[in-house]
Amino acid sequence: MGFLKTIKEKAKKLKQELVVLHLAYSHPRTPWTAKAIIILVIGYALSPIDLIPDFIPVLGLLDDIILLPLGIYCAIKLIPNEVIKECRERARTYSWDKKKSIVAGVIIAFIWILAVYLIVSHIFINR
Known part of the structure; x- marks a missing residue:
């Protein structure tokens, strides 16, 4: 049960970080390089097509486990800390x-x- 709970918590955090990126995209202090990565990351997250289809055992989920967090990490590293902090605060109460x-x-x-x-x-x- 602990493993499943950990996965659910990580998935929730991942979704929250996508909201943070969405909010950071429209922030005027976000550099264009970060905005380009944000478009790719959110587009990939929302896309119905994966690079490796999910029905392929292990590898199918591996791209989501590796590529999305890696993209989020890269985008966040390019965004000023104050912007990320502000967007994380706004993301707590944000509704799509x-x-x-x-x-x-x-x-x-x-x-x-x-x-x-x-x-x-x-x-x-x-x-």
Whole structure:
């Protein structure tokens, strides 16, 4: 039971850090390099497609266990400490705007559809 509880706590903390990154993205003192990483991290977290599909035993979850925390860590290292502190405070009471979340989901799905289209058309047109 302790192992499962630890995993749930880590998942909750990971979600909280994604909210912190979301808030830091709109902060004027966040550097553009951090904003670029934030876009990649949140996009990957929200994406329905993983680099390694989840149904592959162990490896499928490994990308989520390694890539997301690594991306979060990299983004946070580029953001001033005062900004992170302020965003963590705001994240405690933050609630997502469902309309914006739907729009973000549609944009991410569109990007994946476009990427698949470009890859498939490149393969079949260049044959």
